[in-house]
Amino acid sequence: MLRRVLILVVVLVALFFLPWWTLFSSHTDWPLPVVLTGTVVFAAALLAFPFLMVMGHGRRRSDRAARVADTTLGVIWVLFAWSVPGALLRLVLMVSGVGDPARSRIVAVAVAVVGAGLLAWGYREAMRLPRIVRRDVTLPRLGRGLDGTRVVVVADTHYGPFDRAGWSARVADAVNELDADVVCHAGDIADGTPEQRREQAAPLGTMRSRLAKVYVTGNHEYGSEAQGWLDLMEGLGWETLHNRHVVVERGGDRLVLAGVDDMTAASSGLAGHRANLDGALAGTEPDLPVLLVAHQPKYVREAASAGIDLQISGHTHGGQIWPFHYLVRLDQPVVHGLSRHGERTQLYTSRGSGYWGPPFRIFAPSEITLLTLRSA
Template identity: 50%
Template structure:
């Protein structure tokens, strides 16, 4: 898809996202006249012009962090207002069918949309910025040695360190991870948005993660928006083991498990990158179960074909801001949680530890996941 087509699509989407709230919150309640109508219309026009500019300055070639912060917050709030404006239209239509209509109804619905949007935006900001809750899930693994029963795999993913400085949050996440007494920690991609020079300080606390059997990292699609190899090298420099289409065999008292990782499909256009599951599993003992880090849930099709016992993914954010998960589901087989696929391959999809873009999470809380492995008896 050409850049011109992408730009046109973005402009049209933003136009619709602004037009619906304008109709519900401005045009309808004012009867399209008066000072509030003029002020509201001007604000929508200003948003229609300013938001694309802020997003371009923040996420385009300028990489101007203050613009990214303004644009991302505005986009997240706009999505919430748009969603509830659509719901407001549906309610208004239903009431109209029942012959309940008039200026007071229109104004009451507009007020309701504003109140709900303000509350959910505030809640979403809090939910995105807090230290994620710990979610513990028991997973039965065929072929897992009895000596590895209870093995604790802590999953981080989609931290997306970006324009908003979250160094303190990063340290708090490390403390929470270590409190879970992990045997293994896996970071399943989308570590950052930006270069090592710009985001190093936010990522550096991850050096403090403690896991006696290994700390493993794979790339997500967002690493490939900048320089994925630089992040692979940096993570190695702070003691993590990048699984760049590779595996490691971990051992506890003679009982073993394969931990493998593959690149995100976004790396296909980068020389030496791109997912290569056969390479990642080459040389593994076929008698040992495999836990695979693969950023996108849809990579499970290849994992199932290869007989992988458990794939760990992120990418979806659980939808991040309701009801975006319905759109995510069009692209991915699973949005969140533990699921079973062909050949008894299991997939755990994390809702993510951080957030991307808008610093909001609405009805899609972030998580630090503890997968407790058990033999499938």
């Protein structure tokens, strides 16, 4: 525990120190009131941030505290990330013969302007209706009767401290306009309990499909009453694929829709919750094609071993805020898009429809995905 606390302190200090140094120190020679004001703001934010995170995302679940903490995290991450290329700009200016304080002031203003612009744009991207991403996916075992099956994927809605009930309703309308045969929610519905987020999640009940609406848990459900979310989704008319499957049929051909709990379920302490692919496929005919919904892309290792035809996942958010996708790639095999794993298995990883935590999306646009399944 002490080691974790020390690591957290070091990371936080680094996140806040580099932007402060870039903007207000590093030989900028700003007037003293400017430096003092900037220093006080950064110091106050650094000291308040851990407490606000605990109040917002701990047992109290204060939405007001969470909004401030999450926004602070996004702002400081963007300023930190762009302070790094700011150091390269400093080097270029130095080679070009630009001396201090002009050199350091140019870097400070550039980082501030780029950061502010990206944050404004990123907020708009986070709050907008997700773009529709269309992909054809050929499944060699898919029968001709199911050729053209339209699968709409929603993932990572993350209903949370920023009230997005209106956004949720617009997402449902957009899904319904796509005239889906199957709708999948690939997990991470919300940050909070079903009681807290019921109003924001309610529009999920208005989504329509011809054959099935299926849902699996994500890792965030296991921090906020996973079984309650399963019960709520059943009440909204969804098939909850809690390590189980359903079979859909069209034109005389059949497709297995299977789902597993998130990979974090086993450590949640909830009885009967764990990712269990054998249980999800129990009783299926081995020759039928299988579409598996599993929240995390890295579950594709198990899917490929079992000969799954297509896995649908979310979780990564496409990185959400550049350059975070490099860190995501350390944990997951894919950040976004369609990929192949083994001889048979394909994986589609959605960037997600909402956002987690900081209300920003920078170079990682949200999406509602329309996958059109094609037979060989």
